[in-house]
Amino acid sequence: MGRKFFVGGNWKCNGTTDQVDKIVKTLNEGQVPSPDVVEVVVSPPYVFLPVVKSQLRPEFQVAAQNCWVKKGGAFTGEVSAEMLVNLGVPWVILGHSERRALLGESNEFVGDKVAYALSQGLKVIACVGETLEQRESGSTMEVVAAQTKAIAEKINDWSNVVIAYEPVWAIGTGKVATPDQAQEVHASLRDWLKNNVSPEVADSTRIIYGGSVTGANCKELAAKPDVDGFLVGGASLKPEFIDIINSAT
Numbered sequence: 001m002g003r004k005f006f007v008g009g010n011w012k013c014n015g016t017t018d019q020v021d022k023i024v025k026t027l028n029e030g031q032v033p034s035p036d037v038v039e040v041v042v043s044p045p046y047v048f049l050p051v052v053k054s055q056l057r058p059e060f061q062v063a064a065q066n067c068w069v070k071k072g073g074a075f076t077g078e079v080s081a082e083m084l085v086n087l088g089v090p091w092v093i094l095g096h097s098e099r100r101a102l103l104g105e106s107n108e109f110v111g112d113k114v115a116y117a118l119s120q121g122l123k124v125i126a127c128v129g130e131t132l133e134q135r136e137s138g139s140t141m142e143v144v145a146a147q148t149k150a151i152a153e154k155i156n157d158w159s160n161v162v163i164a165y166e167p168v169w170a171i172g173t174g175k176v177a178t179p180d181q182a183q184e185v186h187a188s189l190r191d192w193l194k195n196n197v198s199p200e201v202a203d204s205t206r207i208i209y210g211g212s213v214t215g216a217n218c219k220e221l222a223a224k225p226d227v228d229g230f231l232v233g234g235a236s237l238k239p240e241f242i243d244i245i246n247s248a249t
């Protein structure tokens with residue numbers, strides 16, 4: 001089954017109204033392939049979601065960077081999946097390594113979040129990835145499989161899930177995985193899905209790479225058969241994000 005190339009832009013906790021205007025203008029003016037070829041989803045901080053959604057070219061979608069693990073209520077500071085649906089936000093990023101590391105989100109908690117977000121009709125970019133220490137000790141696949149298993153145990157339908165493989169050592173460090181390193185983990189993850197979920201889910205689920213992707217290194221990564229797109233942090237705030245979208249073709 002053909003997997004449509006997917007490019008996500010994670011703006012993280014960045015931006016002022018002026019900067020957001022500039023980024024949206026760049027995105028709206030960029031020459032990119034048709035939405036039949038590439039799916040583009042940008043993820044501003046919550047406070048900018050409505051304005052970005054309303055000003056962005058219609059073929060680009062938006063994602064929240066997180067949402068609460070269950071129905072909203074007395075959870076000060078949280079934003080619920082229901083609120084995102086109410087605002088017409090179609091996607092949410094869950095399990096980003098910054099949240100796992102800085103806010104203590106466990107594999108199980110991320111699995112619960114993915115299940116709840118899907119149950120409310122959101123589409124999910126679910127992040128997995130190993131630390132440098134884990135890579136150096138040879139446990140990359142074990143770590144990534146455990147993170148994916150915690151999601152697989154909680155969901156049945158993978159059609160609205162994109163997996164983002166983001167090695168922690170590559171995020172925001174300028175130290176991108178080589179195309180071979182990315183391909184090796186993506187292929188193993190796909191194999192894991194084949195053996196533990198189903199061959200159909202393994203074939204159809206997009207596995208995108210994240211970690212210091214730039215306009216300069218995206219083409220080589222995109223050429224790998226199991227790299228179905230990117231989750232881009234720093235470079236998604238810059239005009240080169242358009243070049244990254246164009247690596248789909």
Ligand code: PEP
Pocket residue numbers: 010012166170171172173174210211212213231232233234235
């Ligand atoms: C990310 O935060 O998801 C990410 C991949 O960041 P960067 O591209 O800056 O490494």
